[in-house]
Amino acid sequence: MSSVTFVTHEGESHEVPLDDDRSLMQIAVDNGVPGIDGDCGGEAACGTCHIVVDPAWTDTVGMSTEVEEEMLAMNPERHPTSRLACQMTAAEKWDGLVVQVPEFQM
Amino acid sequence: MTPRALVVGASHAGAQVAAGLRQHKWDGDIVLIGDEAALPYQRPPLSKAYLAGDMAVDALAIRGADFYAKQEITRRDGAVESIDRAAQQVELADGARLRYDRIALCTGARPRRLNAPGEDLEGVFYLRTSADVEAIRVAARTGGRAVIVGGGYVGLETAASLRKLGLEVIVLEAAERVLGRVTAPQVSAFYTRVHAEEGVEIRTGAAVEAFAGDRRVQEVVLAGGERIAADFVIIGIGVLPNTDLATTAGIVVDDGVVIDDRARTSDPLITAAGDCASHDMARYGRRIRLESVPSAGEQAKAAAATMCGKTKEIAALPWFWSDQYDLKLQIAGLNHGYDEIVVSGDPTRDRAFTCYYLREGQLIAADCINRPRDFIFSKQTISSGKEVDRAELERTDSRVGSSR
Numbered sequence: 382m383s384s385v386t387f388v389t390h391e392g393e394s395h396e397v398p399l400d401d402d403r404s405l406m407q408i409a410v411d412n413g414v415p416g417i418d419g420d421c422g423g424e425a426a427c428g429t430c431h432i433v434v435d436p437a438w439t440d441t442v443g444m445s446t447e448v449e450e451e452m453l454a455m456n457p458e459r460h461p462t463s464r465l466a467c468q469m470t471a472a473e474k475w476d477g478l479v480v481q482v483p484e485f486q487m
Numbered sequence: 488m489t490p491r492a493l494v495v496g497a498s499h500a501g502a503q504v505a506a507g508l509r510q511h512k513w514d515g516d517i518v519l520i521g522d523e524a525a526l527p528y529q530r531p532p533l534s535k536a537y538l539a540g541d542m543a544v545d546a547l548a549i550r551g552a553d554f555y556a557k558q559e560i561t562r563r564d565g566a567v568e569s570i571d572r573a574a575q576q577v578e579l580a581d582g583a584r585l586r587y588d589r590i591a592l593c594t595g596a597r598p599r600r601l602n603a604p605g606e607d608l609e610g611v612f613y614l615r616t617s618a619d620v621e622a623i624r625v626a627a628r629t630g631g632r633a634v635i636v637g638g639g640y641v642g643l644e645t646a647a648s649l650r651k652l653g654l655e656v657i658v659l660e661a662a663e664r665v666l667g668r669v670t671a672p673q674v675s676a677f678y679t680r681v682h683a684e685e686g687v688e689i690r691t692g693a694a695v696e697a698f699a700g701d702r703r704v705q706e707v708v709l710a711g712g713e714r715i716a717a718d719f720v721i722i723g724i725g726v727l728p729n730t731d732l733a734t735t736a737g738i739v740v741d742d743g744v745v746i747d748d749r750a751r752t753s754d755p756l757i758t759a760a761g762d763c764a765s766h767d768m769a770r771y772g773r774r775i776r777l778e779s780v781p782s783a784g785e786q787a788k789a790a791a792a793t794m795c796g797k798t799k800e801i802a803a804l805p806w807f808w809s810d811q812y813d814l815k816l817q818i819a820g821l822n823h824g825y826d827e828i829v830v831s832g833d834p835t836r837d838r839a840f841t842c843y844y845l846r847e848g849q850l851i852a853a854d855c856i857n858r859p860r861d862f863i864f865s866k867q868t869i870s871s872g873k874e875v876d877r878a879e880l881e882r883t884d885s886r887v888g889s890s891r
């Protein structure tokens with residue numbers, strides 16, 4: 382089964398099943414990954430699903446979209462490969478993906 | 488005996504308490520009791536994407552069914568009728584009794600009733616649950632004219648969604664302006680303008696006295712006697728906290744179940760979170776009962792920690808959002824007690840602007856319409872208590888340097 386790994390600020394790894402066609406936020410929430418709340422339900426309105434993509438994976442998963450940029454631009458924890466997980470729809474080829482969960486969400 | 492935590496109410500707050508208990512390594516049973524017979528689901532889309540038909544019912548669930556199974560959270564359908572604190576037991580409507588070591592009260596809120604004659608006619612709805620929306624969607628299918636009673640966020644969002652479905656929509660607001668209790672006059676005027684542009688008629692100073700019709704509602708009768716034709720009616724005039732359970736059990740209630748910074752009620756074994764809870768907020772120096780998903784989540788996390796003997800304080804700045812048409816409103820902070828307003832952008836012409844609320848020169852809240860950067864900026868500035876430069880606030884969307 383394909384999987385994705387969320388690494389928390391404390392360095393804890395959560396490897397969870399990668400469910401195609403669901404958002405990465407929903408996958409995290411469904412698996413109880415700490416630090417990803419998804420308060421707004423995936424509307425890019427809250428910023429509580431901020432993750433940082435392992436740079437090796439940006440070609441596969443892509444960089445932040447314009448909508449995400451609006452929410453991320455002012456965030457002090459912002460990294461070049463930051464994304465909003467709710468705006469990322471998982472695909473089969475993401476098997477093995479690693480993302481970091483920042484210490485503070487918005 | 489294995490320790491048992493009961494979570495009463497299975498919605499935003501309850502689901503988060505249950506998840507939080509496992510994250511904090513609650514070593515025992517977790518029973519999530521809810522009277523809606525569905526997986527905990529998101530309420531905000533009920534007046535937004537879900538009502539407008541842009542969202543599937545499966546997407547409403549906060550977490551999939553697997554989550555509860557994997558985390559060993561037992562879901563139980565039913566209403567808790569009473570808490571026997573001396574015996575540490577609750578009684579359910581079906582007569583079952585469950586013992587407990589800890590309880591989280593997450594009973595939420597219910598619609599405030601208008602209590603007008605004719606309210607029981609077919610075609611008169613309230614909007615709080617997914618079942619309510621299913622009934623409204625059936626009524627909306629035949630088209631016609633919807634009358635919405637109440638110009639708060641839920642009423643206005645409902646108006647926008649029904650408009651999107653092609654219905655004729657009228658909003659009746661008893662006060663002199665919509666959103667009167669929550670925003671500045673400029674913001675109310677802005678929403679009134681946009682709704683007019685989108686073809687929704689908003690009538691203020693319109694107090695509803697009764698509903699008329701033969702079995703099914705046909706008219707809304709206003710104070711003064713005017714009658715407005717309606718194919719169906721949705722009443723959205725606010726909510727009341729579900730506190731009976733706590734009151735009867737002798738737990739301190741004042742508007743909501745009173746909680747401290749760690750979501751503790753007056754009973755050390757019982758916490759409360761969400762719309763049913765009234766929290767003493769140090770930031771505001773008073774007790775406030777918030778009605779929002781982020782606040783329910785924040786309080787729920789504190790409650791879960793407390794139940795596991797850990798400390799996590801309710802500290803996050805309150806915030807809220809609302810979607811209508813192409814408008815994404817994000818609100819940071821609470822504007823209560825503001826003495827000055829700074830507006831960036833032109834709310835009389837554009838569809839993107841920010842209304843900043845200040846008190847004694849300090850930024851306390853911001854309504855950001857299609858201005859996510861301003862929202863993030865405001866959230867940070869208010870949380871940190873940093874000084875703000877008024878002139879800078881006025882410059883549009885400017886924290887990245889460019890004026891648009």
Ligand SMILES: Cc1cc2nc3c(=O)[nH]c(=O)nc-3n(C[C@H](O)[C@H](O)[C@H](O)COP(=O)(O)OP(=O)(O)OC[C@H]3O[C@@H](n4cnc5c(N)ncnc54)[C@H](O)[C@@H]3O)c2cc1C
Nearest residue numbers: 496498499500522530531566567595596761762778779780
């Ligand atoms: C149409 C609509 C749109 C909204 N939009 C937004 C928005 O955009 N942003 C936002 O932040 N918030 C929004 N809200 C508010 C938000 O939904 C609430 O703040 C949130 O649902 C509170 O969660 P809760 O778990 O405290 O309570 P509730 O969601 O009210 O849930 C309480 C649950 O407990 C159950 N219950 C009550 N008593 C008992 C009992 N004795 N035994 C068993 N079960 C019981 C109830 O049936 C219910 O299922 C909206 C609300 C509505 C109705």
Ligand code: FES
Nearest residue numbers: 419423425428467
């Ligand atoms: S869930 Fe709110 S921004 Fe992604």
